[in-house]
Amino acid sequence: QVQLVESGGGLVQAGGSLRLSCAASGSIFSTMMWYRQAPGKQRELVAVDTSGGSTNYADSVKGRFTISRVGNTVYLQMNSLKPEDTAVYYCNGYEMYSGNSHWGQGTQVTVSS
Numbered sequence: 001q002v003q004l005v006e007s008g009g010g011l012v013q014a015g016g017s018l019r020l021s022c023a024a025s026g027s028i029f030s031t032m033m034w035y036r037q038a039p040g041k042q043r044e045l046v047a048v049d050t051s052g053g054s055t056n057y058a059d060s061v062k063g064r065f066t067i068s069r070v071g072n073t074v075y076l077q078m079n080s081l082k083p084e085d086t087a088v089y090y091c092n093g094y095e096m097y098s099g100n101s102h103w104g105q106g107t108q109v110t111v112s113s
Helices: none
Strands: 003-007 010-013 018-025 029-037 044-049 055-057 065-070 073-078 087-095 101-103 107-112
Touching: 003 087, 003 101, 018 029, 018 087, 018 107, 029 073, 044 065, 044 073, 055 065, 073 087
Parallel strands: 010 107
Antiparallel strands: 003 018, 018 073, 029 044, 029 087, 044 055, 065 073, 087 101, 087 107
16 A cells, blocks of 8 residues: 655744655655645645656745655755745655555644744
């Protein structure tokens, strides 16, 4: 059974840091990504890590967030957090051989001003 389980969310003051983790199991994953969804807004792509090791970021988080990966666990280091980073953060991964996409359950990040 394929599972993606996020952890590491919480409440932090503006300027602080959090590190999110997403442990994927049940398959081998190629591209893994972090998305976020703020109340009343559409889910947006935050960061991408391909199986080839390249990364990409939304303009709003460049220079502050870093995606990294060890095997099937992907991390999102978030520094210099702003209140507008408040959202539920979701991990998404594509299975390497089937191409199927899977989502985690999400983890809440709240940044107070």
